Amino acid sequence: MARKLRVLIAKPGLDGHDRGAKVVAAAMRDAGFEVIYAGLRQTPEMIVETAIQEDVDVIALSILSGAHMTIFPKVLDLMKENGINDKLLTGGGIISEEDVEKLQKMGVGKLFGPGASTRDAVQYVKEWADEK
Amino acid sequence: MSKIIDELTKGILEGNRNAIARAMTTIENEEDGYVRLLSNIYERIGRAYRIGITGPPGSGKSTLTNHLTKILRKEGFKVGIIAVDPTSPFTGGAILGDRIRMHDLALDKGVYIRSMATRGSSGGLARQATELADVLDAAGYDYVIYETVGVGQVELDIAEAADTTIVLLVPESGDIIQSLKSGLMEIADIFVLNKSDRPGAERMQKDLEYALHLRESDHDWHPKVYQTVANQGKGTEELWTEMKNHRSYLDSENHLVNKRDRRLKNRIETVIRQRIEFHFWDDKRKKILKNYLESEKEKLSPYLLAEKMLEKLLKTFK
Numbered sequence: 384m385a386r387k388l389r390v391l392i393a394k395p396g397l398d399g400h401d402r403g404a405k406v407v408a409a410a411m412r413d414a415g416f417e418v419i420y421a422g423l424r425q426t427p428e429m430i431v432e433t434a435i436q437e438d439v440d441v442i443a444l445s446i447l448s449g450a451h452m453t454i455f456p457k458v459l460d461l462m463k464e465n466g467i468n469d470k471l472l473t474g475g476g477i478i479s480e481e482d483v484e485k486l487q488k489m490g491v492g493k494l495f496g497p498g499a500s501t502r503d504a505v506q507y508v509k510e511w512a513d514e515k
Numbered sequence: 516m517s518k519i520i521d522e523l524t525k526g527i528l529e530g531n532r533n534a535i536a537r538a539m540t541t542i543e544n545e546e547d548g549y550v551r552l553l554s555n556i557y558e559r560i561g562r563a564y565r566i567g568i569t570g571p572p573g574s575g576k577s578t579l580t581n582h583l584t585k586i587l588r589k590e591g592f593k594v595g596i597i598a599v600d601p602t603s604p605f606t607g608g609a610i611l612g613d614r615i616r617m618h619d620l621a622l623d624k625g626v627y628i629r630s631m632a633t634r635g636s637s638g639g640l641a642r643q644a645t646e647l648a649d650v651l652d653a654a655g656y657d658y659v660i661y662e663t664v665g666v667g668q669v670e671l672d673i674a675e676a677a678d679t680t681i682v683l684l685v686p687e688s689g690d691i692i693q694s695l696k697s698g699l700m701e702i703a704d705i706f707v708l709n710k711s712d713r714p715g716a717e718r719m720q721k722d723l724e725y726a727l728h729l730r731e732s733d734h735d736w737h738p739k740v741y742q743t744v745a746n747q748g749k750g751t752e753e754l755w756t757e758m759k760n761h762r763s764y765l766d767s768e769n770h771l772v773n774k775r776d777r778r779l780k781n782r783i784e785t786v787i788r789q790r791i792e793f794h795f796w797d798d799k800r801k802k803i804l805k806n807y808l809e810s811e812k813e814k815l816s817p818y819l820l821a822e823k824m825l826e827k828l829l830k831t832f833k
Contacts, residue, residue: 386544386546387544387607387632387634408610409610411608412603412606412608412609412610413603413606413608414606414608415606415607415608416608417602417608417609417611417630417632418608418609418610418611419611419614419630420610420611420612420614420615421614421615421621422612422614422615422618424618425621428622429618429621429622432621432622433614433621433628435532435533435536436532436535436536436627436628436629437536437628437629437630438536438537438539438540465533466533467533
């Protein structure tokens with residue numbers, strides 16, 4: 384049986400704007416992925432624990448609160464600590480180019496800003512999986 | 516390969532969460548070595564008690580699972596949860612969202628939650644749900660809860676996979692005739708009328724009890740109806756007591772042994788069926804079928820064609 388791509392979509396932080404995350408989740412389902420939708424108010428610890436249990440290939444975070452410079456590095460650290468840094472950490476939100484560059488240097492994958500198309504996100508995940 | 520599989524096995528038996536996760540993926544995708552893996556752990560399973568929770572969409576399955584798990588944790592048990600959601604038949608994708616209602620279990624090291632998509636299976640469970648429960652069983656989880664897809668009709672797989680099956684209804688599930696029709700009535704060991712703070716609960720309870728009373732049964736276990744308001748945890752303690760009653764009933768007079776023997780028999784049959792089908796449809800036979808479908812000439816009846824294709828195979832069975 385062909386391996387199904389499994390993607391965790393979570394929304395860290397305290398704001399309740401999960402529309403973007405839901406739209407991306409639907410697009411990924413329509414692309415044939417299995418999306419584990421964890422919902423709102425996820426801490427980095429919860430995200431990494433869920434990623435372990437669900438054995439996802441990709442962790443995608445939606446961060447609109449401006450806390451990306453804290454959350455992404457923390458998730459990366461926990462991924463390393465738990466031996467799951469072979470998974471892709473990606474995401475989207477309102478993140479300045481400067482921060483995107485910094486985060487990618489740390490090991491975060493592509494980050495999608497406002498106006499990005501869901502097709503691009505799907506394509507990116509597919510390409511990443513093909514290369515793996 | 517077998518070395519990796521044996522290492523995974525060791526990890527499972529030690530309760531290592533990364534190993535459990537990896538093993539589940541191997542089994543779910545039927546990757547190389549999955550049969551060896553299942554055989555490896557086979558001797559270590561049978562300790563976990565398995566609970567099935569089913570019911571129509573929106574009846575509160577995830578919320579009830581969340582509360583029951585908290586009760587089980589308070590009693591010191593480790594709990595595994597297999598949460599199943601449907602695969603889209605059109606795209607093959609799925610959104611698995613049961614975790615949303617289980618937030619407060621996310622960081623409990625005594626709880627392992629795995630979401631599964633049905634991937635074409637239609638009985639309310641995913642095809643490998645029992646096998647994933649086996650992994651949790653071997654890893655030392657005391658209880659495994661299956662949470663099914665909420666299709667509300669014949670979720671018969673769950674009765675097969677679980678030791679105790681709970682069927683959830685809400686006051687609005689109304690029309691009792693419907694529940695009589697859908698195999699739900701026969702598979703329940705316990706009925707839960709959830710969201711019972713809503714109007715119509717008492718009526719629904721009476722209707723259900725009446726329907727149960729009408730039912731012929733050759734068992735000496737008679738399913739009762741319990742009212743809960745799962746999001747407030749109301750009624751869940753009483754439900755837990757009834758679950759324990761059902762477990763002691765099964766433990767008496769070999770009911771549990773019989774049930775598990777049936778499960779074993781079914782699994783052997785399923786494995787054989789799948790294997791035969793898999794090998795039967797080789798390229799040659801796939802081509803025969805394709806040509807048949809594309810042929811413009813007058814066609815054989817499907818039954819005759821099937822007979823013809825099976826001819827050689829059937830001979831070996833005689």
